[in-house]
Amino acid sequence: MKEGDELVGGDIIGEVKETKVMTHRIMVPLKMKGIVSSIEEGKFKVEDTVCTLKDGNVKHNVSMMQIWPVRRPRPFAEKLDCDVPLISGQRIFDTFFPLAKGGTAAIPGGFGTGKTVSQHQLAKWVDAEIIVYVGCGERGNEMTEVLEEFPEVEDPKHGLPLMERTVLIANTSNMPVAAREASVYTGITLAEYYRDMGYNAALMADSTSRWAEAMREISGRLEEMPGEEGYPAYLASRLAEFYERSGRVRCLGSDDRIGSASIIGAVSPPGGDFSEPVTQNTLRMAQVFWALDAKLADRRHFPAINWLNSYSLYTDTLSDYFNTQIDKSWMGNKIKAMTILQKESELEEIVQLVGPDALPERERVVLDVARMLREDFLQQNAFHEVDTFCPLDKQHAMLEVILRFHEKALAAVEAGMTLEEISKLDVVDDISKMKYVSNETYKNEFKRIKNSIDESLGG
Structure with missing residues (x-):
C-alpha cells in the first residue's frame, strides 16, 4: 500500500504479527473510503493513526483498532455456498456427519456425555486458522482446563502451541448474567472480524443453553411476558440471529478474498431432554446435528455420538469434494x-x-x-x-x-x-x-x- 492508492472499506492497509502463526491484517473501517494521503510503518499503539485517507474534503484517520457493536452482524460482499468441508480428524464427524466451512452444528447432550471434550477436540484439530472458544456460563475448572491444556497442545500445522491461533472468551457461571448474555455475541463478532481478514474462523460456543438461561433471567427482571418453560418469547429469533451470522463469504474490499465463520454450539438440555425449547429451536437453525448419547458415554464410547439420531444437511453439498479430492468411492x-x-x-x-x-x-x-x-x-x-x-x-x-x-x-x-x-x-x-x-x-x-x-x- 502506498500514497495515492484509492481504498474502500475492507481493504487491507498493512499487517501486524499478532502471534507466531497469526498475522493480524489491518483493514479500512467498513464505512470509510478515499485516497491514501499518508501511511506509516513501525511500532504503534492500537489507537495511533497509521494511515490517513482523503475523501474529497473529508479526512479519515485510520488506526489499528476497529469498534463494532457486537449485536450487529458485520457486512460482506456476497454469501457463498458452503461446499468445502471443515476437516476435524474425528472419524464420526468427517465421514458420517461432515460440517462445511461457514456451516452450523449443534452438539446437544446431557451431563457427562462429552460435549466439552468434543468441543476441545474440534478446537484442537479443525482446519481453521482461527479458533474462538466461548466458555459461556461454564464451570471455572473447565475454562482452567482449556487455559492449561491449549498452550501445551502442539498445533499439527505449525508445531507450535495451539494457543497461538486461539481466542478464549471466559465467562464462568459466577459472573453477572448480562456478561454471559454478551459473551456469545462477542465471540461471533470476533469470528466475523477474522473472517473479514480472509481467514477461516471456527466458533465453539459452550454452551448456548447457559446463554438462553441468562436471557431468561434478564427477561424475568424486565418483567417481560414469558414463553415456553419461562424462556423469553423471542428465544427462537435470538438463536436464529446468532446462527445466521455464520457463513462462507466474499469479503468487502478490492482484493476479492474469501473467509468463513463456522459455528459449533453445545446445548445442555436439562436431564438430556431434547424436546426442551433451546434444543428444539437450535435444531431448526443448525444444519448439522451431532446427538450425544448417555448410553454410549456410560459404555466409555467416545465421541458418544449416536449414529442413528445424528444427521448432516451438508452431505450432498460436500459429496463432490470427497469423491474428487479423496476417492470416488x-x-x-x-x-x-x-x-x-x-x-x-x-x-x-x-x-x-x-x-x-x-x-x-x-x-x-x-x-x-x-x-x-x-x-x-x-x-x-x-x-x-x-x-x-x-x-x-x-x-x-x-x-x-x-x-x-x-x-x-x-x-x-x-x-x-x-x-x-x-x-x-x-x-x-x-x-x-x-x-x-x-x-x-x-x-x-x-x-x-x-x-x-x-x-x-x-x-
Whole structure:
C-alpha cells in the first residue's frame, strides 16, 4: 500500500504479527473510503493513526483498532455456498456427519456425555486458522482446563502451541448474567472480524443453553411476558440471529478474498431432554446435528455420538469434494457402513428376544462387522498420540478395509466357513489395531491387512 492508492472499506492497509502463526491484517473501517494521503510503518499503539485517507474534503484517520457493536452482524460482499468441508480428524464427524466451512452444528447432550471434550477436540484439530472458544456460563475448572491444556497442545500445522491461533472468551457461571448474555455475541463478532481478514474462523460456543438461561433471567427482571418453560418469547429469533451470522463469504474490499465463520454450539438440555425449547429451536437453525448419547458415554464410547439420531444437511453439498479430492468411492462406502449399522439396530431387537445363536450366519456376520465399525472405526481415543487425529485419506482406507472384510466374510460363510472360524482369524485383531497405526506409514500396513483378508477368507 502506498500514497495515492484509492481504498474502500475492507481493504487491507498493512499487517501486524499478532502471534507466531497469526498475522493480524489491518483493514479500512467498513464505512470509510478515499485516497491514501499518508501511511506509516513501525511500532504503534492500537489507537495511533497509521494511515490517513482523503475523501474529497473529508479526512479519515485510520488506526489499528476497529469498534463494532457486537449485536450487529458485520457486512460482506456476497454469501457463498458452503461446499468445502471443515476437516476435524474425528472419524464420526468427517465421514458420517461432515460440517462445511461457514456451516452450523449443534452438539446437544446431557451431563457427562462429552460435549466439552468434543468441543476441545474440534478446537484442537479443525482446519481453521482461527479458533474462538466461548466458555459461556461454564464451570471455572473447565475454562482452567482449556487455559492449561491449549498452550501445551502442539498445533499439527505449525508445531507450535495451539494457543497461538486461539481466542478464549471466559465467562464462568459466577459472573453477572448480562456478561454471559454478551459473551456469545462477542465471540461471533470476533469470528466475523477474522473472517473479514480472509481467514477461516471456527466458533465453539459452550454452551448456548447457559446463554438462553441468562436471557431468561434478564427477561424475568424486565418483567417481560414469558414463553415456553419461562424462556423469553423471542428465544427462537435470538438463536436464529446468532446462527445466521455464520457463513462462507466474499469479503468487502478490492482484493476479492474469501473467509468463513463456522459455528459449533453445545446445548445442555436439562436431564438430556431434547424436546426442551433451546434444543428444539437450535435444531431448526443448525444444519448439522451431532446427538450425544448417555448410553454410549456410560459404555466409555467416545465421541458418544449416536449414529442413528445424528444427521448432516451438508452431505450432498460436500459429496463432490470427497469423491474428487479423496476417492470416488467415499460416499458409496459411507452409505454401505451406515446400512450395516442400521441393520444391526434392527437385529438387536431379535437378539434380545432369542439370542444371537438363533440368527442365520449371514446376519451374525453383519453384527460382527457392525461391532468393528463401532469399536474400531467410530470410537476414537482423544488422549492417544496417533488416534486423536485421523486424516481423511486414512479414514477412507480404514473404512475400505472393514467393508472388504464384510464382503469376504459373507462370501466365506456362503462357501461353508463358520463364524467361529472367522472370528479366530489373526486379521480380526489386525483390524482392531488399525486406528493406532501411524498416520505416515499406514498405507503399507493397510495393504498387508487387505491381502491377509483375501488369503484368510478365500479371496
